[in-house]
Amino acid sequence: MPTEPHQPLTPATRYGDPVHRPRPVQPHTVVLPTDVPPGVDWVTLPNGVRTLAYTHAHSGPTAEPEPARAEPIPRWARTTALLAPTLGGGIAAAGFGISYAAPGVLAMAEALWATVALIAAGALAPLLLRASRGRGERGAGPVQHITQNISASGMFGRATGTINQR
Numbered sequence: 001m002p003t004e005p006h007q008p009l010t011p012a013t014r015y016g017d018p019v020h021r022p023r024p025v026q027p028h029t030v031v032l033p034t035d036v037p038p039g040v041d042w043v044t045l046p047n048g049v050r051t052l053a054y055t056h057a058h059s060g061p062t063a064e065p066e067p068a069r070a071e072p073i074p075r076w077a078r079t080t081a082l083l084a085p086t087l088g089g090g091i092a093a094a095g096f097g098i099s100y101a102a103p104g105v106l107a108m109a110e111a112l113w114a115t116v117a118l119i120a121a122g123a124l125a126p127l128l129l130r131a132s133r134g135r136g137e138r139g140a141g142p143v144q145h146i147t148q149n150i151s152a153s154g155m156f157g158r159a160t161g162t163i164n165q166r
Contacts, residue, residue: 043053150161
């Protein structure tokens with residue numbers, strides 16, 4: 001098994017394990033006060049370490065006051081503003097659809113009236129026919145009722161019967 005010359009072969013060393021190579025120590029960079037750009041200053045962190053950091057410009061008496069920020073728009077106002085065009089568009093679409101459906105609705109109303117007339121004629125026809133029979137305009141007499149009683153004995157016996165008229 002090939003190994004590097006500076007690393008001894010131990011049971012903990014396996015093929016493919018990462019090799020720990022410490023990096024060389026670099027000297028700290030020295031920053032002169034003349035090299036510090038504007039807006040960068042030395043600050044002390046809470047743990048006591050001093051470091052360079054970007055700082056905000058100090059607002060003194062000569063600095064202009066910040067303009068007043070506009071208050072955010074309330075949620076109900078935003079909801080109403082978004083809902084108004086949607087509602088208006090829905091009403092416009094409904095009106096547009098009704099204008100296209102109007103001829104069909106009128107034709108349907110006429111068909112419904114024709115259906116009502118047909119039902120009324122069907123309901124009134126028997127009443128009118130009964131009324132006309134009673135007056136005898138057609139020449140038909142009263143209704144006759146005939147009752148027949150037929151009896152026979154045996155399978156091939158002679159049948160006899162009587163007719164009763166009322």
